[in-house]
Amino acid sequence: MKKFVLYLFFLLAGSHLINAQGGVIILEGNYQGKNLYVQNPFGSGGVGFCVTEVKVNGNITTDEINSSAFEIDMKPHKLNIGDKVEIKIFHKEDCKPKVLNPEVLKPKSTFEVVSMTADKMGTIKWATKSETGKLTFAIEQFRWNKWVKVGEKDGNGTPTTNEYSFKIEPHSGKNQVRVRQTDYSGQPRLSKPVDFVSEVPEIEYAPIKASKDINFFAKGKSDKPLETMYEIYDQYGNVVKKGFGSKVDVSNLPKGGYFLNYDNKMGEFVKK
Numbered sequence: 001m002k003k004f005v006l007y008l009f010f011l012l013a014g015s016h017l018i019n020a021q022g023g024v025i026i027l028e029g030n031y032q033g034k035n036l037y038v039q040n041p042f043g044s045g046g047v048g049f050c051v052t053e054v055k056v057n058g059n060i061t062t063d064e065i066n067s068s069a070f071e072i073d074m075k076p077h078k079l080n081i082g083d084k085v086e087i088k089i090f091h092k093e094d095c096k097p098k099v100l101n102p103e104v105l106k107p108k109s110t111f112e113v114v115s116m117t118a119d120k121m122g123t124i125k126w127a128t129k130s131e132t133g134k135l136t137f138a139i140e141q142f143r144w145n146k147w148v149k150v151g152e153k154d155g156n157g158t159p160t161t162n163e164y165s166f167k168i169e170p171h172s173g174k175n176q177v178r179v180r181q182t183d184y185s186g187q188p189r190l191s192k193p194v195d196f197v198s199e200v201p202e203i204e205y206a207p208i209k210a211s212k213d214i215n216f217f218a219k220g221k222s223d224k225p226l227e228t229m230y231e232i233y234d235q236y237g238n239v240v241k242k243g244f245g246s247k248v249d250v251s252n253l254p255k256g257g258y259f260l261n262y263d264n265k266m267g268e269f270v271k272k
Contacts, residue, residue, distance in 0.1 A: 022052065022093040028086050029105025030133045030157070031079040036072040036105075038089065039098040040065065050095035055088045082132045082157055107133020107157060109181040109189040114161060116179075118196040122170040124177055126191065127163045131155055135181045139166050142176040142193065143229070144261040150229075155181065169229060169244060170198035171264040203228050203263035211272040215247045216262060231261040 027036075040049050049068070054061045056077050063070055072087065079085065085105055091097050110133075116126040124139060134157030140147040150169070156162040168177060178193040202219040203226050218224040225246035232241040232248070235257055241248060250258075253271045260267045 022091050023096065025089040025091070025097065025099065026086065027089075027099065027102055027105055028084075030107050031074060031081060031083045031085050032104055032106075032108055032132060033074075033081055034101075034104040035074050036087065036102070037069065037100040038065075038072065039069050039100055040067065041095050041097065043092045044094035048092075050091045050097050051089055052092060053090040055090075057084075057086055081159055103184055106184040107135050108185075109133075109135055109183040111155070111181060111189065113179075113191045116191060116194050118175070118177055118194050120170070120196055120198050122168040122175070122196075122198065123165065124168060124179075124194075125163070125165045126179060127161055128155075129161050130159050131157050131162060132159060133157050133183075135183060137164065138180045138182075139168060140178050140180055141168055141171075143171060143264055144231070144266055147178070148229075153179075169227075170196070170200055171228065172198060172200045172202045173264060200263075201226065203265070205260065205262055205267060205269075207269070209270045209272050210250050212249065212251045213247045214250055214260065214269060217246075228263050233259040233261075 038051065040051050042048065043050055049066055051065045054063060054065060054072060056072070056074065059077065061072060062076070063072055089097060089099070110130050111128040112130045114127040114129055118124045135155045137153045137155055138149050139151040139153065141150045151166055153164050153166050175196050175198055176193045179191045180188050182188045203216050204219050205214055205216050206222065216226055216228050218226050227244060227246045229244050230242065230248055231239055232250070234240050240253060241250070250271055255271050257268060257270050260269055
């Protein structure tokens, strides 16, 4: 009986400690040179403010948290732009503070292109500076009167010089490529396009009326298959097939007319 009473006492005591700790809001991201602002209500009893403690990367801050709103000052923590940040806001259990600008910890696209080249085989190389957060670069190629995403490369996110390389599949003739990043704001940041002329032969396709396959080949040489990127659209503008190869199986498409993008050209065919 004594053991049971002691067990119950420690169980209740442990429960009391957990409740006394309240809750915690955790924010993670990268330092972008800006402070955070917190809306800090009273506890439900009307005595004292909600936030009890704030830590930045494990260190207790000296910010004045006993007010209805306060600022988490990042300068004393000696962070560099792009450094990882973890902020913990401890609060009473019966209330919850609100961080007014959590987006300041999200990576922002700030890269500047130092140099960018492309060779005739489709190898793109670019160097950047002033990156302040890890964001993915989208590699885009101009085909069919539009910019087409053809690959991705993870950014390093450091302000020093960063070098990248990516291999695309060139089309015949003059090619244009660029890189793009899009951050939390939804606004893309673009490099200037670079041009190169490939050695890929001009490509044609057949048949115009197809029941099974559309074949791609070097112009005037139907016996020489060539691989190319392609897109097939129906009459309503919906993409029904896309890929890369020397032929595309259209046997499962409904009968009717279709638009075909291939190489750097646009055409049409009829599915029989």
